[in-house]
Amino acid sequence: MIESKALLDALQLRGIGLYTGVPDSLLSSFCAYVDDHAEAGRHIIAANEGNAVAIACGHHMATGQTSLVYLQNSGLGNMINPLTSLADAEVYRIPMLLVIGWRGEPGVHDEPQHVKQGRITKGQLDLLEIPYVELDASSDVEQVVQTAFDAISREGSPAAILVHKGAFVPYKTRRKLDALSSMAREEALGHLFDVMGADDLVVSTTGKTSREVFELRSARSEPQGDFLTVGGMGHTASIALGVAKGAPSRRVVCIDGDGSALMHMGAMAIIGQEKPVNLVHVLLNNGAHESVGGQPTVGGRIDFGGIAKACGYEAYHLAASPEDIAREWAGMADVQGPVLLEVRITIGSRSDLGRPTSTPEQNKQSFMAKASRVEE
Structure with a gap:
């Protein structure tokens, strides 16, 4: 399994300027690690996935940096408009790295609402013409990240890392949230x-x-x-x-x-x-x-x-x-x-x-x- 630190280090080495997205259960360890260790002000938990893409677009235009957008694959639907009408190579050509939790992956048991989304996820990325590389527990993190960044450099627009279930070593956030009530x-x-x-x-x-x-x-x-x-x-x-x-x-x-x-x-x-x-x-x-x-x-x-x-x-x-x-x-x-x-x-x-x-x-x-x- 992959240590979240290894992935974050590889991303920071390549100049990721901002981390934003909507948390996903398959990415929970990575998201928690980012929240604990990203530079102050460099992590935004977005309201929805399209919101995150727009934030990444704005940050790139202000800084020239590439942002990372994380999400569950079910959130692809919320992203289609800003991906195709803003970030796409035929429009504004805005680079960003999508890190996508692959719920409902074919052959892996999951809940009914994830099954079809899991089956069509690769097809959606192909239709959107977003190149992607897969990451699982045995992947070489450096190689996966470099492949994704090579695609971003070639196209000047989004590329994705598709994350399999069980890819990350479990990590719990150190952030302590204030309880709004004692009632469960x-x-x-x-x-x-x-x-x-x-x-x-x-x-x-x-x-x-x-x-x-x-x-x-x-x-x-x-x-x-x-x-x-x-x-x-x-x-x-x-x-x-x-x-x-x-x-x-x-x-x-x-x-x-x-x-x-x-x-x-x-x-x-x-x-x-x-x-x-x-x-x-x-x-x-x-x-x-x-x-x-x-x-x-x-x-x-x-x-x-x-x-x-x-x-x-x-x-x-x-x-x-x-x-x-x-x-x-x-x-x-x-x-x-x-x-x-x-x-x-x-x-x-x-x-x-x-x-x-x-x-x-x-x-x-x-x-x-x-x-x-x-x-x-």
Whole structure:
């Protein structure tokens, strides 16, 4: 396996000026090492992958340096526009190195939402005409990095390193994040379920949140009728808006996360414009990308309440304890939505946390059956 230090040293030797991207579980050790050891001010955890490409473009134009953009392969979709219309050799010809975690690699077991993306990742890079080299646990780091930089030099535009599962020696960040609350996410979800109605339609965000929602329903012997957004990070609130518009007589509860909300924050502006009176937007905020390694977000340092109100939400409530959840939920009873309930939580989850045992299609069908029963 590869030491993250070896890769970072090889990149710094070749003059990488800035590191930016969205954390990925396969790259978590490398991302954590970069966060701990990159020169101050040279690492930016971006809101989304397209955001990272744009940052890299701007930094190159100001300095002439090549930046590194890291991501999970599912984030390629967020990058296609800036890659093809800005960085491409036929447009501005902006060099950058993409380091891509290869989830869903053919022949390697992974979750359903990663399988197709893994199968088409090489094809996407070929279609984008982005040269790439693969990195696995047995790779010669110097050779891989040099090959990628040779491609950047030839084309003057992006090249990629495609990283296999298990490539890096495990590394844990030394950064200590301030806890926003002492309440764990699973505990918060349980108290939210206590105050929700049995007929509420729940849409939960990707990562550990949906895994905990599924397991809590099983532990409470409650039907599995929630929509678990296992893919499409950042789009949970938009899905919930669509549900709220389609089922106006039902209360729709969107269980979002700070990383997800930040990824496509424009969704909040559209929710505020549309003003679905039946939508409660719950934002579980631990200030971290916990599901992919615990790297920090800016969620702990921004005013989500002010943002929500500026976007047109009718009300904002804040909770940081079980008692807060009960009190603030009761206080929302007579308020027409959209309402934002920010629930501040701590980082952490059970080591034995499982995954949904139903398929995504079964999950969709269960959700649609629950939605249709009362709407008919």
